[in-house]
Amino acid sequence: MAFLSVFVSLFWVIVNSALSQHEKKRVVLKNYPLVTVAIPAWNEERSIIFTLNCILKLDYPSDKLEIIVVDDKSKDNTALVTKNFISKHRKIKLLRHAVNKGKAGAMNTALKYSHGEFFWVYDADSYASRGLLKSLVERFYAEGSEKVGAVVAITLIKNQGTWVEKMQRLEYVMTAFMRKLTGSTDTLHTTNALSLFRTEIIKEVGGFDEGNLTEDFEIAMRLRFKGYGVVMCENGNFYTRVPDKIGKMWNQRVRWFRGFIYNILKYKKMAFNKNFGLLGLFQIPLEIFVLLSLFISIALFGYHVIGALINFLSMIYIMGYNFFDYFTLPTFNQFLLEFNWRLLFPSIVVLCSALYLYIEAHRYVGEKWKFYIPSLLYLFVYPLFRSIQWVHAASLEFLRAKKKW
């Protein structure tokens, strides 16, 4: 596991340094194609107007935008609020579900009525930077391939008030950067809230998977499985709202992780399959291996932690005040000889690589890098929680527990 950590972190450092030697190419189009903007909305009466205004203010030819709001049987006044708004903006369509079908269902409804060459999923709790849509469309043309199914945008966090939100800020920065790296090695296999799809391809592969906990991950896996590319767009970004409380964050992550496990098993044929290039031979096996190692590590860690805790408590209970005499500072010589040198070198390499990637990630998304308490919590405490979330997700998936969004 230690060897794998060193190997993988070095690999990404090498990829990033190779990438930094290339200049970014940008294609500017004379005529932009028609884009269908699909907004799945469920109980969004408070945010839908803001979302629609953001879309209308985008730096994109207005006659090339087809906006479809799908009200997924909201319990609030989403439909009414939208209806009032679109009475002044005729190009916006409102479609209403008679029953709640979930986000994927709403996207499929929009897909059915879309006329755009490209299909842009626009989450109602997110908003894009003004130039994002142009960048996403240009990215399709820059790639110069009809086989690109989706373009993924950089996601950043809108709300950064609580420490839970600040902690996620770092996670989103790192995720965006890792997507850039996986994109540059053709191993990107996920989409996100504001990804742009080629309509024809999405229709061809059967639309979005209704009932899937992470339909954005599933559609990316399906695109890759069917031989289509998923690429990263480096210009422009969008902001999303993240859970502000630990409980909400927990539920969201468990849902994501359940979705990951389900979909990775669904597309297990891709693992160790040379037809999928580096994705099949390296990235997916690596993710499966990391996941399996994580479960084994948690079991071993739990066993050792419980053992050490029992031992420590016994020591305090038995020794009482003499407990403090037990610990004496080692001399320099003792420290040198008793230190675990075997782990020092790999740990230094992993830490240095992580620091390098951390700084590079901030440079990539255009934010200043800084260390503060939430960052430290994210780096050193959150992994433990995340491990437990993985176990929680795996057990729910194993027990076929009811899916909750």
Added chain:
Amino acid sequence: MVKVFRKDMLITAFLIAFFIFLLGFYVGKLFDSTRLINGDSMILDTQLDTDSFVTEKEFFSVFAVQDCPLLDKRMQRLGENLGEIGRTITKYDTRSLSDKDVYNQLKRKYFLLELKAYTLRKEIADSCASKDSNVILFFYNTENNQESLNQGYALDSLVSDFNNTIVLSVDTEFKEPALNSLKAYYNITRAPTIVLNYEKKVEGYISDEDIVSLII
């Protein structure tokens, strides 16, 4: 986006990672040999102390000089040194990269030295009829035996409170003929077991307060 992946990137990362592990292994080995030298040197020092002690005791015996407080004091120091060696060797053992046999040799030397110290302590106790200090023989087991660990803590606590107490620890699983004789003599069948001042044997965990009540 530019596709930058080349196979040699994977190979380079693998080779660098391999080199780093090799380097870590080499440095670990270097420190390991230093640990062995250090452990050996600690044992040699204590062996010399023991020899010096034996020579002094013989001198007193031949010239009919009786200096029990001095012998007690030296014996106490010898016991403390042995405790330190025991702790050091245990720590080194967990960091060891070398063949276990090399560490077992060190441990063997250490246990033999303990046995020798125990015998000498008994001789002094008999000849001086001294009741000022206590010796505890502690038989333990290293294989996930929480009871042995707890007994170790209770004995550490006891030594913190009573400076005149020496604890000599014996691993019941260690293969050494001389230790087998000791185990057979006291009929040691389980760990932890302690023998207080050569006679009182207590099987199973016993708290430091209970030990005090037995030795006073």
